[in-house]
Amino acid sequence: MREAGHNVNGDSGAENASSAGGIVDADGVVVIRLDARSGGVDKVRRAVAKLLAGGRWESFGDDACLVLSELTTNALLHGDAPIEVRVRAGGAALRVEVRDGSRVLPVRPPAGGDALTGRGMVLVAAASSRWGVDPLPTGKVVWAEFRPTDTSGEDDVQVTDGGVAVRGLTGIRGVRQQTRPVSGAPSSSPGHVVRLGDVPTDLLLAAKNHVDGLVREFTLAASGAASGASVAVPERLAELLTIVTTRFAGPRMAIKRQALGAAAAGHPRTPLELVLPSSAAADAEQYLAALEEIEGYARAARLLTVESPPQHVAFRRWYIGSLVAQLRAAEHTAGQNTGLGPAATRSFEQYLLDTLDVVVVAQRTAERSARLQRVTAALAQATTPEQVAMAVVSQGAAVLGASGGVLLVPQDAGRLAVTGSIGYGDSMIAALRSERMTDRLPAMAALRTGEPVWLESRRERDLRFPALAELEPTAESMCVLPLFAGERTLGALRFTFDHPRLFDEDERAFVEALAAQTGLALERARLFAVERAARERTTLFAAATDLFTSTLETPRILEHLVGLLVPWHAARTAAVLV
Structure with a gap:
């Protein structure tokens, strides 16, 4: 091989190619070797333009x-070293190779697709x-030829063990459907037939x-x-994408070729069949696993902004899981010599x-948790039984879609105290306060038995609690739950x-x-009240002690003692009356 001073074009083009870094081999082919550094495409364009200038x-x-710009870019982006560009200007056609x-x-890609890659091959064709x-x-080697007139016949598709070698006037105008599984590995590797279905x-092409x-x-x-034109790629991200680009590449491309063949033939569905070694x-x-982790970078927009749509995630989880299961089952079967398919x-x-079943269940669980979280957040701010009651009945009625809610607390003489309510009129509140433990009504039943009461229709209401028809005629359904703190019954939520x-x-x-959250909140409010009362007593005793030691009169x-005790007792009396 020699420097490109030889005139392969009948003029000074070869000398110009030499100035751009090209050399000429023994057959008169101009060869340009590239590395992975930037500027390789410009180098090729300059060399070829000078080589062909003024010639035939x-x-x-x-x-x-x-x-050559497209083919060289593909090689630099997706190929491996060594990368070599060849230009043959002799003969009946101008031939370029990468x-x-x-x-x-x-x-x-098929016409009208939205792929980010592969479009360069459309330009080449x-x-x-x-x-x-x-x-x-x-x-x-990816090659292209230029002729004064088109003399080629129809497209020809040749299937090889390494993939599909395509020749034709305009490239893949109509890749025929494969009638046998496409191999995703070199022919020297023993393989198992994997049938994933259609x-x-x-969707296959989009994914x-x-x-x-x-x-x-x-x-x-x-x-x-x-x-140096952009920021450094995170080391872990680089490791993950190296796995994506190098591991499982053969099967991925085999699947894509089958999809392209189906699209070219107008088939809406693609039957996926592969021959793969167990190591796949x-x-x-x-x-x-690498793609799943990469999704985190995509969601955070850390260099990768192309987060996968849910249908793509579902597809790859399905086909990878199915493929792995079949390969391992085939390997196990082969080891047992059972001869099974x-x-x-x-x-x-x-x-x-x-998957939809799982998603629906998860969605229901998430919605229920979110509703409970809203009520729990409101209860966390409550420090008195009244605040607890208003928080749970207002928030609870909202998330349940109830027309009314009330928190009832047992009092002496078997009566109920209404600590908070929403959606009930004065007459209804008075009726609730007048209930006795022996009455055949939902709240009393829940307090007596410690079991929830569920009424799902007017008929069930009238059958179990006939008095409700007169007490609350607009109620069609109802739930009443007892509230506990350990073994103690604190009240009922209705x-x-x-x-x-x-x-x-x-x-x-x-x-x-x-x-359950309401019961905890009521107990917490009770403990707050006990703590407040203890602090108040301590403050009172400290003030009285100071008084006794300050004078003997x-x-x-x-x-001064009356001045301390009267306000303290008045405050406690007011709290009880409320």
């Missing part, structure tokens, strides 16, 4: 520069007369394109950081239905509804939790 291929110069050390083949991909033992083609976009964003960020199970798990797997739709209300297991659990002592 000058009219194709712009198209050749465009194509070689790199990665066996992952480029794909072209449009600008060139033919293009293709040839796997190499240590990588691949999935919507649009794969999303991951490609994530990898692209990271790669650009890493390149910018290496050149561990790679798949690491790949999924691959393990069955849930369809994607069944997985979604099962909510009324002016419509039929079904209290399912979750709703009953919520109301019982609400009653009996009239003066009595005068």
